[in-house]
Amino acid sequence: MQLTPEELVAEFHDAVMELYFARKRIAVLEAENAELRARLEAAAQTDA
Template sequence: MELTPEQLVAEFQDAVMELYFARKRIAVLEAENAELRARLAATGESDT
């Protein structure tokens, strides 16, 4: 399957947008993970 230059550009733009949103989601998940780890650590400290 051969793509035209316009199709290649469109595919590239789609991939860039997917990467952009994936990176944003990763940042949100990392922040959530850090918060959960802090809560877990605080819970562990209060149990001892």
Template structure:
């Protein structure tokens, strides 16, 4: 299946948007992970 130039541009734009939102989600998950690790470390240090 061959795509027209317009279709290729649309596919590229869709891929860029997906990547943008995936990177935002990854950043959010990394922050959440760091917070959970800090809580776990604090809980271990306090003997819980």
């Protein structure tokens, strides 16, 4: 499969956009994970 230069640019653009949104989602998940860990630690200290 050979791509034209225009198709190659379009494929690259799509890949860059997917990476951009994946990184945004990762940041959201990391923040959620940190919040859940803090809540879990607080609950563990309350129970102790």
